[in-house]
Amino acid sequence: xxxxxxxxFFDDSLTVRQMAKPKAHTGEALIRVHSAGICNTxxxxxxxxxxxxxxxxGHEFVGEVVSSPDRATIGHRVTGExxxxxxxxxxCRAGLQRxxxxxxxxxxINRDGAFAEYLTLPAENVVRIPDAIEDRQAVLIEPLxxxxxxxxxxxxxxxxxxxxxxxxxxxxxxGWVLQATGCRLTAVGKHSHKLSLLSRAGIETVPLDxxxxxxxxxxxxxxxxxxxxxxxLEAVRPRGTVVLKSTYADATSFDQARVVVxxxxxxxxRCGRFEDAIRFIHNHKPPLERLxxxxxxxxxxxEAFRHAQEHDSLKIVLNAGS
Amino acid sequence: xxxxxxxxFFDDSLTVRQMAKPKAHTGEALIRVHSAGICNTxxxxxxxxxxxxxxxxGHEFVGEVVSSPDRATIGHRVTGExxxxxxxxxxCRAGLQRxxxxxxxxxxINRDGAFAEYLTLPAENVVRIPDAIEDRQAVLIEPLxxxxxxxxxxxxxxxxxxxxxxxxxxxxxxGWVLQATGCRLTAVGKHSHKLSLLSRAGIETVPLDxxxxxxxxxxxxxxxxxxxxxxxLEAVRPRGTVVLKSTYADATSFDQARVVVxxxxxxxxRCGRFEDAIRFIHNHKPPLERLxxxxxxxxxxxEAFRHAQEHDSLKIVLNAGS
Numbered sequence: 155x156x157x158x159x160x161x162x163f164f165d166d167s168l169t170v171r172q173m174a175k176p177k178a179h180t181g182e183a184l185i186r187v188h189s190a191g192i193c194n195t196x197x198x199x200x201x202x203x204x205x206x207x208x209x210x211x212g213h214e215f216v217g218e219v220v221s222s223p224d225r226a227t228i229g230h231r232v233t234g235e236x237x238x239x240x241x242x243x244x245x246c247r248a249g250l251q252r253x254x255x256x257x258x259x260x261x262x263i264n265r266d267g268a269f270a271e272y273l274t275l276p277a278e279n280v281v282r283i284p285d286a287i288e289d290r291q292a293v294l295i296e297p298l299x300x301x302x303x304x305x306x307x308x309x310x311x312x313x314x315x316x317x318x319x320x321x322x323x324x325x326x327x328x329g330w331v332l333q334a335t336g337c338r339l340t341a342v343g344k345h346s347h348k349l350s351l352l353s354r355a356g357i358e359t360v361p362l363d364x365x366x367x368x369x370x371x372x373x374x375x376x377x378x379x380x381x382x383x384x385x386x387l388e389a390v391r392p393r394g395t396v397v398l399k400s401t402y403a404d405a406t407s408f409d410q411a412r413v414v415v416x417x418x419x420x421x422x423x424r425c426g427r428f429e430d431a432i433r434f435i436h437n438h439k440p441p442l443e444r445l446x447x448x449x450x451x452x453x454x455x456x457e458a459f460r461h462a463q464e465h466d467s468l469k470i471v472l473n474a475g476s
Numbered sequence: 477x478x479x480x481x482x483x484x485f486f487d488d489s490l491t492v493r494q495m496a497k498p499k500a501h502t503g504e505a506l507i508r509v510h511s512a513g514i515c516n517t518x519x520x521x522x523x524x525x526x527x528x529x530x531x532x533x534g535h536e537f538v539g540e541v542v543s544s545p546d547r548a549t550i551g552h553r554v555t556g557e558x559x560x561x562x563x564x565x566x567x568c569r570a571g572l573q574r575x576x577x578x579x580x581x582x583x584x585i586n587r588d589g590a591f592a593e594y595l596t597l598p599a600e601n602v603v604r605i606p607d608a609i610e611d612r613q614a615v616l617i618e619p620l621x622x623x624x625x626x627x628x629x630x631x632x633x634x635x636x637x638x639x640x641x642x643x644x645x646x647x648x649x650x651g652w653v654l655q656a657t658g659c660r661l662t663a664v665g666k667h668s669h670k671l672s673l674l675s676r677a678g679i680e681t682v683p684l685d686x687x688x689x690x691x692x693x694x695x696x697x698x699x700x701x702x703x704x705x706x707x708x709l710e711a712v713r714p715r716g717t718v719v720l721k722s723t724y725a726d727a728t729s730f731d732q733a734r735v736v737v738x739x740x741x742x743x744x745x746r747c748g749r750f751e752d753a754i755r756f757i758h759n760h761k762p763p764l765e766r767l768x769x770x771x772x773x774x775x776x777x778x779e780a781f782r783h784a785q786e787h788d789s790l791k792i793v794l795n796a797g798s
Contacts, residue, residue: 244691245713245714250714250715253713253714253715253738253739255714307739369566380732383732391567391575392567392572392575392577393572393575398732398735398736399736400732400736401732401733401736401737402732402733403733405729405730405731405732406729406730406731406732407727407728407729407730408727408728408729408730409727409728410702410705410720410722410723410724410727410728410744411723411724411725412744413720413742413744414720414721414722414723414744414745414746415723415744415746416575416744416746417575417629417743417744417745417746418743418744419741419742419743419744420735420741420742420743421739421740421741421742422732422734422735422736422737422738422739422740422741423736423739424736424737424738424739
């Protein structure tokens with residue numbers, strides 16, 4: 155086995171490099187990456203919006219375990235929970251490992267990521283992928299888990315009217331997950347071909363320029379636009395809930411009086427449980443592969459990132475094997 | 477009975493006027509006001525921060541029913557729920573009359589308020605005051621209900637560490653209400669004599685200039701300062717809750733990434749149930765009268781408002797009878 159690998163490396167700018175293969179430390183698995191998806195967080199990283207990050211980005215992946223203290227996983231197709239926890243702080247002891255203050259985050263905080271031929275991850279983070287889920291679906295398990303996280307935080311069901319703001323790749327996953335709850339779902343977005351992925355799932359879609367705010371029980375803001383919160387606050391009913399999925403480099407401003415007077419709840423929502431995403435795929439068979447706009451070999455990663463930044467793009471996947 | 481009365485009237489500026497006594501419409505009670513407290517909302521009104529308000533402000537009151545379709549209340553000491561609801565819209569039918577979009581709000585929206593010798597209110601809003609609660613306590617039932625509202629919205633108990641930001645009159649009431657839950661409560665504020673009302677209740681208090689943010693399960697922002705939210709977000713733990721009690725005329729800015737990444741819940745909180753406040757007084761006997769900095773006769777209302785705006789002031793009460 156070679157001692158070097160190809161990887162995308164960010165250090166002020168993104169380059170394709172030949173680098174030393176990572177070594178698994180105690181408790182870690184070494185994983186040979188099959189594919190990895192480009193997420194908005196990766197686009198923020200290469201814009202320099204995530205201060206201090208230098209290394210290999212990428213956190214949505216499917217691969218194969220080369221070595222691991224958990225021998226049962228060796229040779230199997232896996233993905234992995236991206237937060238590496240200390241397992242000893244208050245947060246970890248409360249079962250909130252994803253919020254460990256000393257966590258590493260694959261490709262985001264203090265751990266090289268998945269845009270490489272190999273990566274390492276704590277063995278306990280490794281999640282086996284059932285045979286029925288192919289690689290092109292499995293690469294979307296991480297963002298699908300982030301969509302499922304909403305249901306972990308807020309009760310959603312047939313009694314509720316829900317507005318989804320946004321039609322990007324995360325928004326579409328959220329739409330599919332919400333639609334399965336039976337809620338009365340409306341999605342508003344800018345791009346007709348992206349909205350069509352929602353309307354094909356039976357979701358009512360409205361183009362942004364024809365949208366009129368009304369009183370939704372819940373609004374999910376996943377537009378990636380800093381004006382999304384203001385729009386959400388206009389559209390939610392008194393005592394309703396706004397779920398925030400978008401992060402921005404700049405401070406967001408909002409009408410606090412509206413939040414207080416109408417007693418609105420705002421909930422930040424980030425990562426979710428991989429088992430929820432895998433169960434969702436099993437039960438609902440979402441057409442995940444339709445989210446993939448294009449696939450590139452890892453060595454053409456720069457071109458792939460350029461494609462991912464185009465407004466029409468949904469998921470761009472990098473294949474390490476090709 | 478005379479046809480005119482004295483009242484404080486706001487129309488660009490606040491004046492003491494001789495005005496026509498209000499007439500009770502169908503379904504309304506006519507109430508002779510004993511006392512009314514000046515709230516921060518009243519101070520915002522006279523600064524012109526509440527667009528479109530012209531009339532008599534004042535919404536914290538104790539008085540006596542002169543006439544009412546609910547004959548059992550006539551001659552009794554009462555206060556009143558300030559939101560007058562339509563009772564027919566979706567919100568009202570869902571039991572959320574306080575959020576009726578067509579509501580009047582005593583002294584705030586489309587209804588003359590309590591800085592007058594008489595006021596009218598829907599008879600259903602009138603709440604009788606038990607004999608054991610004297611006027612100087614009863615005038616604080618409305619803001620105490622607003623403090624109790626937090627417990628209606630969030631579960632608070634001995635397992636939780638809670639930070640209270642602020643030491644104004646509402647903050648002190650909130651401190652007393654939270655302390656009764658048995659939570660581990662810390663209060664941070666600027667004014668030592670105000671903080672002492674909290675420390676005398678056994679609450680740990682910290683002067684603002686010596687406060688260091690730590691990881692509280694819940695933070696209640698009742699400082700009335702636009703920087704309060706940023707401070708709350710620094711002090712709350714991941715997956716924790718920030719309760720907002722302060723409203724501002726200007727837009728508030730905040731770090732949305734912090735809210736999303738740490739999955740923080742922000743809850744706006746406004747008015748509460750009067751029965752909760754009355755029960756709290758009965759069970760816990762809070763020293764409400766200590767919150768009263770001074771009392772003025774209604775005709776000296778302008779001076780009273782000047783006093784209420786001083787940083788050292790807590791509650792200023794106007795007595796209509798004197």
